[in-house]
Amino acid sequence: MIKKMFIIFGRDFLSSRRDALAIYIIVVPLILAVVIALFAPGLNDTTVNIAMLESDNALHIEYIEQYAKVEVFKNIEEVERRVNKRDEMAGIIPLGDGYEIILQGNEAELIEMYAVMLNSFYDLRLTKEETTATMISFGRTVPPLKAKLTNMLISMTIMLSGMLIAISIVEEKNDDTINAVNVTPISQMGFIIGKSLLGSSVAMISIIGAIFITGFYNVNWVMIVVIGFCSMILSLVIGFLQGINSEDFMEAAAGVKMLMLPIAGSIAGYELLSDKWQWTMYWSPFYWAYKANDLILAQTADWPTILLCTGLVVLSSAIVFILFLPRIRKGLS
Amino acid sequence: MISVKNLSHIYSNNDKLAINDISFEITKGETFGFLGPSGAGKSTTQGILTGLLKLQKGDVQVAGYDMNKVDNKRFNKIGVSFEQSNVYSKLTAKENLEFYSKLFDVPTRDPEELIKLVGLEGKENDRAGSFSKGMKHRLTFARSMINNPELWFLDEPTTGLDPTIAATIKNIINEQKAKGVTTFLTTHNMYIADELCDRVAFIIDGHIKLIDTPKNLKMQYGKKLVDIEYVDGNEVKKETLKLIDDKDKKRMYEIINNYTIQTMHSKEATLEEIFIQVTGRGLI
Numbered sequence: 001m002i003k004k005m006f007i008i009f010g011r012d013f014l015s016s017r018r019d020a021l022a023i024y025i026i027v028v029p030l031i032l033a034v035v036i037a038l039f040a041p042g043l044n045d046t047t048v049n050i051a052m053l054e055s056d057n058a059l060h061i062e063y064i065e066q067y068a069k070v071e072v073f074k075n076i077e078e079v080e081r082r083v084n085k086r087d088e089m090a091g092i093i094p095l096g097d098g099y100e101i102i103l104q105g106n107e108a109e110l111i112e113m114y115a116v117m118l119n120s121f122y123d124l125r126l127t128k129e130e131t132t133a134t135m136i137s138f139g140r141t142v143p144p145l146k147a148k149l150t151n152m153l154i155s156m157t158i159m160l161s162g163m164l165i166a167i168s169i170v171e172e173k174n175d176d177t178i179n180a181v182n183v184t185p186i187s188q189m190g191f192i193i194g195k196s197l198l199g200s201s202v203a204m205i206s207i208i209g210a211i212f213i214t215g216f217y218n219v220n221w222v223m224i225v226v227i228g229f230c231s232m233i234l235s236l237v238i239g240f241l242q243g244i245n246s247e248d249f250m251e252a253a254a255g256v257k258m259l260m261l262p263i264a265g266s267i268a269g270y271e272l273l274s275d276k277w278q279w280t281m282y283w284s285p286f287y288w289a290y291k292a293n294d295l296i297l298a299q300t301a302d303w304p305t306i307l308l309c310t311g312l313v314v315l316s317s318a319i320v321f322i323l324f325l326p327r328i329r330k331g332l333s
Numbered sequence: 334m335i336s337v338k339n340l341s342h343i344y345s346n347n348d349k350l351a352i353n354d355i356s357f358e359i360t361k362g363e364t365f366g367f368l369g370p371s372g373a374g375k376s377t378t379q380g381i382l383t384g385l386l387k388l389q390k391g392d393v394q395v396a397g398y399d400m401n402k403v404d405n406k407r408f409n410k411i412g413v414s415f416e417q418s419n420v421y422s423k424l425t426a427k428e429n430l431e432f433y434s435k436l437f438d439v440p441t442r443d444p445e446e447l448i449k450l451v452g453l454e455g456k457e458n459d460r461a462g463s464f465s466k467g468m469k470h471r472l473t474f475a476r477s478m479i480n481n482p483e484l485w486f487l488d489e490p491t492t493g494l495d496p497t498i499a500a501t502i503k504n505i506i507n508e509q510k511a512k513g514v515t516t517f518l519t520t521h522n523m524y525i526a527d528e529l530c531d532r533v534a535f536i537i538d539g540h541i542k543l544i545d546t547p548k549n550l551k552m553q554y555g556k557k558l559v560d561i562e563y564v565d566g567n568e569v570k571k572e573t574l575k576l577i578d579d580k581d582k583k584r585m586y587e588i589i590n591n592y593t594i595q596t597m598h599s600k601e602a603t604l605e606e607i608f609i610q611v612t613g614r615g616l617i
Contacts, residue, residue, distance in 0.1 A: 007435045011421070018423045018460075176419040180476065183383055183413040184436040185405045333385070 004186045008194025009201070012168050016198060019171075021249055025164055026202050029157040033210035036149045048114045051079045051091040051102075063122045064092065068114070090115035147297040150214045152267060154207050154228070154293050155286060159259045161203035161232050162239030166252035168195060169243025169332075178332055188329060196236050203235075204228055216297055223296045223306050230310045231289035233317035235259060237324055244331030262286055270294070285313040334484055334515040335359040335382060340391035342377050351377045353539035354391075361483075364506070364516040366530035368523065368604070370614060374539040375519045376416075376488070382517065383413050383486055396484045409439045412482030416489040416519075418469035422462030426453055426472055429461055430479055437480040447475040452501055467494050474502060478509070485509060485516045491525055503528060523604035533604065537612045547604055554607040558600035559585065563592035573600070 016022035048068045052061055053076070064070055071089075073079045079091045083102050088111050091102030101115050172178045181191060207228045211219060238259055246252035262284055269281035270290050281287040292309035295301035335358065342352040352374045359365045369375050380386035382395055384407070393400040398407040420429045430444035448457050451471040456464070461472060470493055477485065490506065491499040506516060506529055520526055526533050527547045535542040545553075557576040562569060572588070574581035576599075588594070602610075 004436055007432065011424070011432045014428065015421065015423045171421075171423070175422050176415075176417050177421055179385060179415060180413075180419040180433070180473075181436070182385055183408050183411065184433065185408045185438055186436050187405050 001187065001190050005190055005194035005197060008181075008186070008191060009197035012195065012198040015168070015171060016164070016202075019167070021253065022164060022167055025160050025167075026206070029153060029160065029206040030209050030213065032153050032156075033150070033213035036146060036153065036210075037214045048111055048118075049087065049089040050115060050118075051082045051089055053079060053093050056094055060122060064118060067118055092119055144298075146214060147216070147294070148271070150211060150216065151290060151293045151297055153210050153214075155263045155267060155290055156260075157203050157206045157210065158228075158231050158235050158286075158289070159256065159263055160206070161199035162235035162237075162242070162259060163253050163256040164199040164202060165195060165236055165239030166243040166246065166256050167249050168198060169240060170246055170249055170252045173243070174248075182333065188332060191332065192240070192328065195240075199236055199239060200229065200232050203232055211297075218299060219296050220299075220301060223292070223301055223303075227289055227292040227296070227306060227310050227313070230313045230317070231285060231292075233314065234285050234320055237317070237321050237328070240328045240331075241324055244328065266290055282312075283316065285316040288312045288316075334361045334363070334396060335365075335517065336392070336394040337378075337382075338392040340378070340381065340388075340393060342374075342381060342386065342389050350539050352381070355536070355539070355541045357534055357541065357544055359515060359517065361515055362510070362513045363531045364510050364518060364529050366526035366533035367517065367519045367536060368521065368526050368533050368608065369536040370521055373536045375521075375536060377539075378536070379486055379488060379517065379519050383411065384408075406438070409437055409480060410483045411486065412477040412480060412484070413486045414474045414477035414488060414490055416492060418466070418473040420461040420464075420469055420472045420476070423460060425458045425460050426464075427457040429472060430476060433476050434479050439480055441479050442481060444479070447478060448472075450478075450505060451475045452498055467498060470494060471498065471502075474505075478505075483514060485514050486519070487516060488519045489522070490518070490520075491522065492520075523608065527604050535608055535611055537614055542611050550604065550607050551601050554610055555600070555602040560596070560598045560600060561585065561588055562595040562597070563588050564595060565592055569595060 016026070050064055050068045050070050052064065052070055052072050054072050054074050061070060061072065071082060073082060076093060079093055080102060083089050083091045083104050088107045089104075090107065090111055091100075092115060093100050093102065099119055101112070101119065103112055103115075172181075182188070186194070204225065207224065208221070211224060235256075239256055242252050242255035246255055263286045266281055266284040266286035267290050269278070269284075270287055273280065288309040292301065292306050292313075295305060337358070338356050340352055340355050341350055343350050355374075355378070357365075367375050367378060377386065381388055381393060381400065384395075384400065384403075388400045396407055396410040398404055420426075421432070424432065426448055427444050430447060434441035434444060445457055448454065451474055453468060453471055453475070456468070461469060464472065474487075474490060477487070487506070491502050494502060503525070506518075510516065510529075516529075518526065518530060530547060532544060532546050533550070534544040543550075559574050559576060560571065561574065562571045564570075572584070574585050576582070608614075
């Protein structure tokens, strides 16, 4: 029976390769992952860029490099040209016994202040070791914005897995091929599982690919796979229902997009609600999936928490699956 | 091969019985025609026999399997050609047949051989979506033979096909019959049924009105008349003579011996005429 499920999967995969909408659904999470990888570091970056002269005191350059990103130029004209570019960059050049700070004029106030303060600390020869404050670190090494965006992308990919199922079912309906499959030895449950394989495997590959592209190499991949597969169940059920109830691809895709509401609601609830109101989102499997992925991406997840989240995702998805299974079976008869 | 006893079926949204207490048997190697107009209950009966519709009432045995028990292995012995073509548009003709062949647990036929058999040679690698309605129908027909079925369900196998292709399909059905394949043919085309079937059943409003061989039906319901046109001098004359009347028989011999015969036709009743006579209804 397992072999036949994979035959169904193989056919769906072959068909999807020839369907522009399916290819788009498969590729778009990876494109978004590249976008996040390219732009998210910029969004997080608090490093100040400083342009300096090659002829400046080597100790001065070395000191500034400890606290800012330094670019060195041969002459003042080059420094000025660099400062005048679109990004935020302050120039520090020697002038007499002191220094001159060059600004484009439209920088954030923080940049100007940082350049001034940094140069003053150099004048006073202050170092980090001389501080009287005690340093405490929570050990978070992951850029928070990038993690949030990647987690949202994972949620969207889960929704897309349902869309792939819906498109595949609509294709079966349009070609009137469900009856033809129903008179072969594969059981209906085998057919349903076989049909689910394309959506779930493509989504899983997209999730792993997206996490890899965005640079979270050190996450617990087993946890990612476990929560990924379990959080897909509900999306797959919705995909089947939409496929059965839709007459064309666009209607099916639009129907599955309705899943965006509970997904977006769950994300917003998790991120914006205070702790005392978090319970209002406990009904949503997407909430638990998002929470689990948040912990995994932050590399602070432990197995008991992940298994609890996974269990709740499976429980709520299974209830929906059991409720709608008769309707799916009828629609595929 | 098929045994149906007291079969009834009702659709939940309709109080009227779609099938009302029908019984019949089909022996191995027989080609059985199930004839009736649209809505008579042909497709419902075929749906129950193929397992696509759940058996509600009655005893049905198909290819040795009790239809009260779900066992998908029975489909290894069964081939079904639907009236509506059902092939994957995005797959080529060959890919379609290859896909279905992998779903069976029994040795299957070569897809290319089947494609050639139904006259689609050269189209193996064309996507089914680019096929005409007739070509899709032929591919559907080919698919129904992929598992070398012992029992073959054919629903309007020649509908929408041009006469040459229809003749090819009829030849294939006869070849399968020669191999001992049992065929359950659902159609409203009485000419096809007459040519192919060993026995036919007339079904109307969910009831089977009669089951018999086409020959017996013609004998029973035909008029047994002969129309003769012959040349008498410069004049063409026409007479209609009864084959069961001695006086008319003598007259027929006399005409044959003394005149030049232009045309001579037996007034044998067609199955369609018999169907109308028996059921009081047309076939459309």
